[in-house]
Amino acid sequence: MRTLCSSTLIGEFFVIGFAGLVAMKDPDLETSTVWTVCGIAMALSVLLCGMATRPGGVQLGWALQVALISSGFIVPMMFFMGAMFAALWWASVHFGRKIDEARARFAAQAAEGETA
Template sequence: MRTLCSSTLIGEVFIIGFAGLVAMKDDDLSMSTVWTVSGVAMFLCLVLCGLVTRPGGVALGWALQIALIASGFIVPTMFFLGAIFAALWWASVHYGRKIDEAKARFAAGQADQPDAA
């Protein structure tokens, strides 16, 4: 699960950075506000890459997905991109857990078999 979720989060780092560039064109927002919010969000994505397998890591990931969708109120394209990444996050968590279970079953099966040496 860690690999799939981390890949999704790394993709989000780039999307948040590009959304920050687009948000800079809004005259109502100061550049420092845009980059503070974008920088914190990108940093959280990177930190979450290491915390995704810990308790609450997936929930924090969902909170980040909601925030990404909500950023569509500033950059409207983010409604679409946020929904896409929320779907990717769901797939990463869902299929990542299935892969982890399959790996555990395979490892248990290997441990039960005697060496054929």
């Protein structure tokens, strides 16, 4: 699960950075505010790469997805991008857990085969 979730989060890192560049063009927003918010979100996406399999990691990932979708109020294209990454996050968690279960099952079968 860690590999799939980390791949999604690193993709989000870049999308958040590019959204920050777009948001800077808005004359109503301060550049420092844009980069403070984007910097926190980008740092969170990198930190979550290591926390994805720990307790609360998936929930924090979902919080990041909600924030990414909500950023569409500033950069409208982020409604779409946020929804796409939320779908990727769901797939990463869902299929990542299935892969982890299959690996554990194969490891148990291999251990049984060695002892027999």
